[in-house]
Amino acid sequence: MSTIDPVFVEAFLSLALMLLVMVLAVAIVRIRGLFAVVVLLGAYSFVMATLFVVLDAVDVAMTEASVGAGISTVLFLGALYLTDVKEATGTARRIAPLFVAAVTAAVLVWGMSDLPDFGSSAQPIHAVGADYLGRTLPDTGIPNVVTAVLASYRGFDTLGETAVVFTAAIGVLVLLRRRSGERS
Amino acid sequence: MRRDIVLRVAAKFIMAPLILFALYVQFHGDYGPGGGFQAGVIAAAGVILYAIINGLGAAQRLVSMALVERLIPAGVLVYASVGLVSMALGGNFLDYNPLAHDPVHGQEWGVFFVEAGVFLTVFSSMIAIYYAFASRRAS
Known part of the structure; x- marks a missing residue:
């Protein structure tokens, strides 16, 4: 019995997962019951996380699973508790939004045709990637290149990202926190 | 939800491994x-689970x-x-080389x-946002 080509398996898995993502996205847009939508959003995040694992981006997959499927679901449920579980049916005309969405999608597909092939060595990112892979261990002693790049080579960026999380938290607290004098 | 014994026992088993x-x-x-980011989110999920149950x-x-x-803010400050410490030791800002021998x-x-700084900020931000949502009553 001949072995299955791993390239074929990866392509098949990616296609199947992307199809699932598409089905979930359409379901999320169509369904009016927001509780079901929140559950579907969690499922969407888990499928995306699996897709990231197939693409060998384990760190991103972990973030997507914990933030997208975990915390976001809880926060959405909290928001549902404060508002309503049924989406209001809009009366606005659908032609103009559909037109905008179609044009944006067409532009994106057109732009995608100009990207280098997936995994090809001609990608700009691969111009420096090999250099980082080679020098991470002697420079930092950290085997995980993602951690080394995030925390050391791009430490300044990550400081900015931490500041963004800080700013977001402060913003939410200022908006949502009940002041001591306010009546509930 | 406080009286549901299945959820309470299951949560107790999940908390520590989480x-x-x-x-x-x-x-x-x-x-x-x-x-730090992923760990902060997972640890915050543990506390949020405790809060839900x-x-x-x-x-x-x-x-x-x-x-x-x-x-x-403590995470960002760390x-x-x-x-700043690496600057004080003669390096550039966030250049870790001078921090040890x-x-x-x-x-x-x-x-x-x-990473510890990132953990602190992400962990506490997630919990703070959840507390802010959960402490409001439905209108």
Whole structure:
């Protein structure tokens, strides 16, 4: 019995997962019951996380699973508790939004045709990637290149990202926190 | 939800491994997937699970709002102070090489403290946002 080509398996898995993502996205847009939508959003995040694992981006997959499927679901449920579980049916005309969405999608597909092939060595990112892979261990002693790049080579960026999380938290607290004098 | 025995017992079993896994992700981030951000989110998920099962009051006795509010800026300060310390030791801002006797050890210390800063801010931000949502009543 001949072995299955791993390239074929990866392509098949990616296609199947992307199809699932598409089905979930359409379901999320169509369904009016927001509780079901929140559950579907969690499922969407888990499928995306699996897709990231197939693409060998384990760190991103972990973030997507914990933030997208975990915390976001809880926060959405909290928001549902404060508002309503049924989406209001809009009366606005659908032609103009559909037109905008179609044009944006067409532009994106057109732009995608100009990207280098997936995994090809001609990608700009691969111009420096090999250099980082080679020098991470002697420079930092950290085997995980993602951690080394995030925390050391791009430490300044990550400081900015931490500041963004800080700013977001402060913003939410200022908006949502009940002041001591306010009546509930 | 407070009286549901299945949820309470299941949550009790999940809590400790969840926190342990967060610590693993935090300290093993140098060798495997993960790091401060993911670990912070997972640890916060543990506290949020506790808050969902046992009520907001019980969770706030465990991790109080005042503590969370102090930890959010503390993480950014820890991160930035690593940069300031490396400047004081004669390097550039966030250049970890001067932090220890040789550059590789300096890098490891720098990454350790920087990830700890990220963990503190992400962990406390997630909990703070959940507390802010959960402490409001439906209108």
